[in-house]
Amino acid sequence: MRQWWRVLGVPRGSDRATVRRAYAAKLKVTNPEDDAAGFKELRAAYEEALRWVDYQQFDDWDDEEDEAATEAARAGLTLTPIWEEIAPDGDALPEAEPLPPPEPDPLEVERAADAAEFERRFAELEAGLRGPWFKDRDGIRAAFDAVMAAPALIELDRRAYAEYRIAALIADTIPRSDAILREAMAAFGWEGEGNHPPAVWALRARLDEWRLIASFGRGHALERGWRALINGKSPNWLRRLRALRPGTAGQVRQLFDLADYDVPGIAHSFHPKAAEWWRAHLDAPRFGSVEVALLLLGGVVAALFAVLGATPAVRLWGAVGAGAGGLVLSLAHWRFVTPMRWRAARQGVVRSRGAGWRLGLWLVLTAAAIGAPATPLIAWGLGAAFFILSVAIVVSDGTDENAALGWQRIVVLMVAGAFIGPAFFAMTLGEQALVILFGLSAGWVGSSARGTIARVIAPRPVLIALGIMIALIAGAIVRSNLMPGTPLIAWGAAAGTSLVLMSGLRAGDPDGRGSGVAALANMLLWAIVIVAAVMSAPEREKGGALPPPISVVPADPMKALEASEPGFRALKTGNPKLYDEVAAIRKDMAAGKRDQDEGYRAIDALVNNAYQKRLPLVGSALIAAEMDIRLARARELRKADVRACAGERDIEGNLLSREFRQRHYAHALEVAGAPLLVLRELSKGREVPLMELLQTATNGDIAAANKLADALEGKDATAKCDARIAMLEALVALDDADIARTMRTALTQRGKAKAEKK
Structure with a gap:
């Protein structure tokens, strides 16, 4: 390091005033932001020069005192210090005339003015952040820029002191200070590693909160819940309708948990009115998406009865019974099941005892749907069994909110529905009921009990899920080769249950190998369903009863x-x-x-x-x-x-x-x-004659013949069908x-x- 007098450009024996003037002149042309090393060297030289001047004055005063004592000894005199000289009569010496006040140091005056200016600018920034008259974002940024441009921050010691005060102010006024957070981080280098004060670490955590908030946009798993909490303009009735959408309440609950325990800063982005409404809504069991799904299910089944019922009585009472059943199930779930699950969730109770048996019974029903002939009685029985078991699984094991349908899933369902439609309308009423009830039940279980399924297959999730899927597909292959009937029933049951298992596999390992295996398996299973639907479509839908056109047409x-x-x-x-x-x-x-x-x-x-x-x-x-x-x-x-x-x-x-x-x-x-x-x-x-045919069909029994004639003209479809067959049998004989x-x-x-x- 160079000598201080060379850095300041003054003689070595300069006094204090000369040193300060030289330092002030050098300081005006040395910017710490442009030349940090030069500024440090100038500051060190200035401090060394002041120490040198103080030491030199003390050394000169000591030498003069020694010379005076030596001269007095030579003359035989004793020197008495001036503060010990008193008058002979014991009175103190007359007071000396006061010395004139020293002239103020220009450098100190300038430093004091710079410090006062910094305090004024800092107070303006603090008033804009703390109130009571808050500044807008532009005003806060302007006040911060003024603080950072204060001349007092040129000195290192004052800049370090100001850094601590600014960090504490910004951390204490979050979220209003968000307008200057990035500027402050860049100005003081707080984003780098180092020995930062606690307030700086709080500001770095606020940046992490910003990144998390930015990720809540389109495509995030909590997107709908986030939008519900930051939207303060919606009326309460519209919020109530949106709360019925599957998954919304669960997402809002997760965001509240994040704000309460892990990332408290995101709560600053919640709209107060929306947050207050959602906290009150989640504080009690409500009529939600599951109840709406039960009502819709009852409506769908009622519509099927009304359109496809065998007789007017079946159409009327079947529709009424299905609609009433959906209403009763919805009310029962709302008044009994939902409060029970809500209390268990608040107490942290996991109610999945016997979940393995229920899932095993589901697999047994799936095997029956694959292997048994789809007669009307069996089809209706299996459909009802699937629905009842799905209710039991959701009530006993459902721990998840119904998952929302993303646009990808909606597209897949629409494509599959387009292929399934012709095959579905070609089925008998019992087969249609089985397809509808199984599809709705599998979708409900796969979305509401994913966590429980994941726990059941937890010992070897990938092995168990893939093993059951392969076994079900093999059973569908065997059934298609050995038994007649529509392939959609067998293949659909195998694929639907496998999709339920894949939902549990994905829930158990959402970011690992299980999720990847489930994604590949889902594509295969949907392809199986579509192929089975195409194979089940009637010939007329495939191109007519005649053979399809050939690629090469002969001359004739x-x-x-x-x-x-x-x-x-x-x-x-x-x-x-x-x-x-x-x-x-x-x-x-x-x-x-x-x-x-x-x-x-x-x-x-x-x-x-x-x-x-x-x-x-x-x-x-x-x-x-x-x-x-x-x-x-x-x-x-x-x-x-x-x-x-x-x-x-x-x-x-x-x-x-x-x-x-x-x-x-x-x-x-x-x-x-x-x-x-x-x-x-x-x-x-x-x-x-007709009467002869009737008697032939009834072996000559007149009463039976009259009964058969009445059946031909009656409204009972089954009796009418049997009567027609009996008449045709008598005719062809x-x-x-x-x-x-x-x-x-x-x-x-x-x-x-x-x-x-x-």
Whole structure:
């Protein structure tokens, strides 16, 4: 380090005034922010110079005193200190005249003025932060900039003292001081590591709170709860409606816990009115999202009864019972289950005793849904069992708020619903009920009891969840190969239960391997559901009863059609006009002038029209075959839909098996191409009266015959269906000629009615 007199630029023997003037001159051209090292050197040289001047004055005074004592000794005199000299009479010496006051040091005067200016600016900043007349954000920033520009902060000791005061002021006035927090952190270097005062650590924690608050934007798990707490303009009735949305109350509760225990600074961002309303709302059990879900569930089931009920009585009382059941369950959950869970949550009680047994029973029901035939009784029973068990699981084991549906899940559900729709409407009423009840129950359990499922599979979560999923899928594969029926029931049950398990796997390990495995498994399971729905869709939805169009069309488009359905070949001779019309449509399809699906529908319409017109005029064997086909159709409809069997609703092709539809189409082609009989041949056989058919069907029992006749005209769909089947069985037992003669008149009248209707 250079000598002090070289740094200050003064002679070594300069007095104090000269040193101060030199320091003041150097200080004006040395900025600590631009040249920190030079400022430190100047300050050290100034302090060393002052110590040197003080030491030199003391040393000179000591030397003069020693010289005076030596001269007095040589002259034989004794020197007496001036403060010990008194008058001979004991009186004190006369007082000396007072010395004139020393001239003020210009540097000290300047330092005092700078200190006063700093205190004035600091007081203005403090008044803007503490009040009572608060400044706005721009005013606070301007006051802080004025403090930081004060000349007194040039000196290191005063700057260090000011740093402590500014840090304490900013920390004590959060959140109003947020306007200058970043500026202060940058000015004093508080973001770096070091030995900071406690107030600085509080400010660094406030920056962490800022980062957390910024993360509560779009896509955060607590986004809706955060928006509910910072929105102070919404009326209370709108807050009450938003509180019914699944997950909102749980998110608000989590934010309150964060503010009360972990990150208290986020409470400054809560709107006071909104926070007060939500604390009062969460302080008691409320009518919430679960109750709304139960009401909606009852409404959906009531709508199904009203639309799909077999009889008017079933439609009426089924809808009333389902709606009343949803209302009763909702009120019971609100008045009993919700208070019980609320008290348990406040006491920290975990109520999951027996959760393993309930989950095991769910797996048993899933295995039954996969393996058992979906008869109406079994389908309704399984659907009711799933719903009752889901209620038990949610009541006993539900510890989570119902999760909200993100836009990704909504998109997945919409896509899956688009594929499931055709297959769903092709099902019987019992199968539809099973799909609806199972889907709602699985979704409810998967969203409300995730934590309990995670605890049940906790010993080996990934292994247990994947093992059960693979076993269920294997069971669906075996069932699809061995038993007939719609694949959507078996595959949907396997995939739905696996999705429930994956929700528990994700809840148990939200940021680790479990979440990744669950995400991959979810994609596979949804793909399985969609594929099963496509496989379950009726043939007409896949492209019509005829074979789908082929990629390469031969030179004669009719050859491919004749190869797939030989009946078209017979049209060449039996009905050439129809054959030419079909060939023209096939040529347009091959040339791209007509859409494939629309072309097949047009061919179906031509064949069906010819079939209806020619059926009363063809041979007896074909009419007898027609009656046998109608008997087979009635038997299949009795298993699928009694109302369709009774003629109370239109018969959809998807209610009948693929084999029956192929048989019926081949018969229709045969009728459309068969030669027409002359009048003499049409009168062969005996026309059997209706009463004779009734007695034949009842083995001659008159009372039973009358009862059967009443059933044919009655409103009981099941009895009406059975009566029709009995009549058809009696009819097909006759000779072909008698069958034809008996049915020709009815077939002719039916054909005319359809033609007039068109």
